[in-house]
Amino acid sequence: MARSTFGRKGPVAYLLRLLVIAYLFFLVAWPVSLVVTNTFDEGFVSISDLFADPDVVTALRLTLIAAVSAVVINTVFGVGISLLLVRYEFPGKRALSALIDLPLSVSPIVVGLALVLVYGGREGWLGPTLERVGIQVIFSTPGIVMATAFVALPLVIREVVPVLTEVGIEQEQAAESLGANAWQRFVRITLPSVKWAIVYGVVLSLARSLGEFGAVKVVSGNVLGETRTATLVVEEKYLNFDQQGAYATAFLLAMVSVACIVVVSLIRPKSHD
Amino acid sequence: MSIEVAGVNKKFGDFVALENVNVTIPTGQLTALLGPSGGGKSTLLRIIAGLETADSGTISINGNDATRLPAQKRNVGFVFQHYAVFKHMTVAKNVAFGLEIRKRPKAEVAARVDELLKLVHLGQFAHRLPSQLSGGQRQRMALARALAVEPQVLLLDEPFGALDAKVRKELRDWLRRLHDEVHVTTVFVTHDQEEALEVADEIVVINEGRVEQVGSPDQLYDEPANNFVMGFLGEVTTLNGRLVRPHDVEVATSPRPEALTGTVSRVLRIGFEVRATVTTEAGDVTTVMTRTHARSLGLESGVQVWLSEAAGATTVPVEPTTTVG
Numbered sequence: 389m390a391r392s393t394f395g396r397k398g399p400v401a402y403l404l405r406l407l408v409i410a411y412l413f414f415l416v417a418w419p420v421s422l423v424v425t426n427t428f429d430e431g432f433v434s435i436s437d438l439f440a441d442p443d444v445v446t447a448l449r450l451t452l453i454a455a456v457s458a459v460v461i462n463t464v465f466g467v468g469i470s471l472l473l474v475r476y477e478f479p480g481k482r483a484l485s486a487l488i489d490l491p492l493s494v495s496p497i498v499v500g501l502a503l504v505l506v507y508g509g510r511e512g513w514l515g516p517t518l519e520r521v522g523i524q525v526i527f528s529t530p531g532i533v534m535a536t537a538f539v540a541l542p543l544v545i546r547e548v549v550p551v552l553t554e555v556g557i558e559q560e561q562a563a564e565s566l567g568a569n570a571w572q573r574f575v576r577i578t579l580p581s582v583k584w585a586i587v588y589g590v591v592l593s594l595a596r597s598l599g600e601f602g603a604v605k606v607v608s609g610n611v612l613g614e615t616r617t618a619t620l621v622v623e624e625k626y627l628n629f630d631q632q633g634a635y636a637t638a639f640l641l642a643m644v645s646v647a648c649i650v651v652v653s654l655i656r657p658k659s660h661d
Numbered sequence: 662m663s664i665e666v667a668g669v670n671k672k673f674g675d676f677v678a679l680e681n682v683n684v685t686i687p688t689g690q691l692t693a694l695l696g697p698s699g700g701g702k703s704t705l706l707r708i709i710a711g712l713e714t715a716d717s718g719t720i721s722i723n724g725n726d727a728t729r730l731p732a733q734k735r736n737v738g739f740v741f742q743h744y745a746v747f748k749h750m751t752v753a754k755n756v757a758f759g760l761e762i763r764k765r766p767k768a769e770v771a772a773r774v775d776e777l778l779k780l781v782h783l784g785q786f787a788h789r790l791p792s793q794l795s796g797g798q799r800q801r802m803a804l805a806r807a808l809a810v811e812p813q814v815l816l817l818d819e820p821f822g823a824l825d826a827k828v829r830k831e832l833r834d835w836l837r838r839l840h841d842e843v844h845v846t847t848v849f850v851t852h853d854q855e856e857a858l859e860v861a862d863e864i865v866v867i868n869e870g871r872v873e874q875v876g877s878p879d880q881l882y883d884e885p886a887n888n889f890v891m892g893f894l895g896e897v898t899t900l901n902g903r904l905v906r907p908h909d910v911e912v913a914t915s916p917r918p919e920a921l922t923g924t925v926s927r928v929l930r931i932g933f934e935v936r937a938t939v940t941t942e943a944g945d946v947t948t949v950m951t952r953t954h955a956r957s958l959g960l961e962s963g964v965q966v967w968l969s970e971a972a973g974a975t976t977v978p979v980e981p982t983t984t985v986g
């Protein structure tokens with residue numbers, strides 16, 4: 389009897405499964421679950437303490453504002469750049485494509501320093517000029533939004549580009565021959581075809597933006613109650629031996645990301661092609 | 662009137678896809694663009710639709726110059742080889758698309774969609790998604806979608822190319838009947854000469870970016886302009902320096918005046934036909950006849966026969982430079 393070497397029940401398969409489970413458990417599941425148990429050591433007190441502290445509430449609000457702004461910016465530009473990359477030929481296309489991956493490979497701290505070099509209020513290239521017209525970027529919300537947008541830049545694009553490529557241009561041409569103008573084609577044909585890719589890109593970007601630490605630390609100045617974001621609060625509390633507070637804040641951040649992913653997997657249609 | 666293509670040239674880089682194409686496509690008829698793969702049929706059709714622009718030359722539709730008109734303003738129905746259905750819309754929504762773009766009243770749209778779906782026999786599938794339809798059904802839906810906006814002309818790019826032989830044949834007959842009902846000027850691309858001969862009122866033969874001949878199926882079959890057209894519309898063999906169709910070669914078992922003699926080298930039976938290859942001094946000649954006829958002649962390998970053209974056969978002198986497709 390011929391048995392497939394890819395049979396599911398071989399000892400190798402069991403061993404592999406065990407390895408994967410152990411790997412995920414020690415690297416992801418266990419540490420994360422410890423954050424949860426530590427948060428709730430004393431019930432909900434640690435969470436309610438958190439919301440009683442106005443500085444923490446400010447930090448959470450700032451994180452939310454920065455993350456949502458960054459996601460909106462990255463979604464709009466991401467869809468635009470994806471269309472450019474897939475639908476048009478132009479010189480330097482490959483270079484642009486490579487440039488978009490840069491934020492994934494560069495350390496966020498480098499991103500932060502680079503932004504300071506350009507927009508820094510005193511010595512930046514552009515910073516002093518902007519400051520003269522009353523716009524402060526570094527050590528202020530715009531800088532935080534920019535840093536966050538920078539690190540999450542490729543996520544929407546990398547989701548949308550392959551789907552856009554696969555969908556092809558024929559549906560749009562069919563719509564064109566049926567009388568649809570460019571905007572109608574975009575809204576009625578292109579957007580719905582890449583809808584799910586955009587949703588995934590947004591979720592990934594949101595999760596990444598909420599958790600951004602390094603770049604934000606450099607550009608924000610970390611001023612308590614003003615430019616301190618939630619991740620910076622976690623660090624601060626941790627360094628000040630307020631472990632409960634640190635775990636509780638970390639838990640909140642993690643929960644938002646988990647909630648995003650759960651919601652998407654729930655509303656996602658079973659089969660979509 | 663109708664569709665007028667004048668002096669159209671199109672290059673992709675250095676590659677000449679269309680070279681000085683001049684064609685007039687008559688109003689209200691079913692015209693086939695026939696030719697081998699890569700000949701430029703799709704390119705010409707897409708230029709007529711405005712989905713591609715010609716490097717030079719003009720297109721006019723029903724007397725109006727459409728050369729610079731974008732596709733969305735040409736009022737042309739286009740059916741793609743791979744359907745190009747709107748995957749995220751139901752069948753009814755797909756068909757309604759053009760009407761909704763034109764902001765027609767809801768009731769009117771619903772009524773028209775209903776009528777069209779009946780016309781293409783998809784009445785009971787209105788609320789399905791295209792992914793739940795078969796290939797033939799998808800193509801009929803695409804056709805209904807194109808017809809919904811009452812286009813001046815309907816252009817179909819190998820509409821049945823991706824379907825299996827049986828469905829293809831059914832849809833082809835159906836298209837002919839549909840056209841007899843709707844009477845919209847229709848151009849369809851095909852590389853299947855049988856499809857073109859069977860369905861079209863008029864055939865435009867295109868090869869290597871040039872129009873080889875334009876005419877009715879009978880004209881093309883009986884008076885092919887050149888080797889290429891003769892060869893593309895059906896099988897040919899060479900007899901006495903002329904191209905002739907194998908079934909127009911008369912086979913005799915006794916000497917005839919002016920007949921070419923040879924020996925049967927191969928006999929092949931395919932269904933009701935018999936194909937015999939005869940080796941002569943001037944090379945191999947293929948002949949085709951019915952089984953009954955072959956039996957009455959006693960046709961077998963090694964038998965000596967005399968070959969001549971049947972009276973009234975269509976023949977074309979062999980041009981040595983042209984390769985026969």
Ligand SMILES: Nc1ncnc2c1ncn2[C@@H]1O[C@H](COP(=O)(O)OP(=O)(O)OP(=O)(O)O)[C@@H](O)[C@H]1O
Nearest residue numbers: 673676678696697698699700701702703704705852
């Ligand atoms: N966008 C393009 N870029 C470069 N070359 C192209 C492009 N479109 C078509 N061509 C070339 O032009 C020639 C004609 O193409 P076209 O699609 O018109 O052929 P066709 O007659 O429709 O063939 P088929 O029966 O295979 O569909 C082909 O050699 C093709 O490679």
Ligand SMILES: [Mg+2]
Nearest residue numbers: 702703704819
């Ligand atoms: Mg083609």
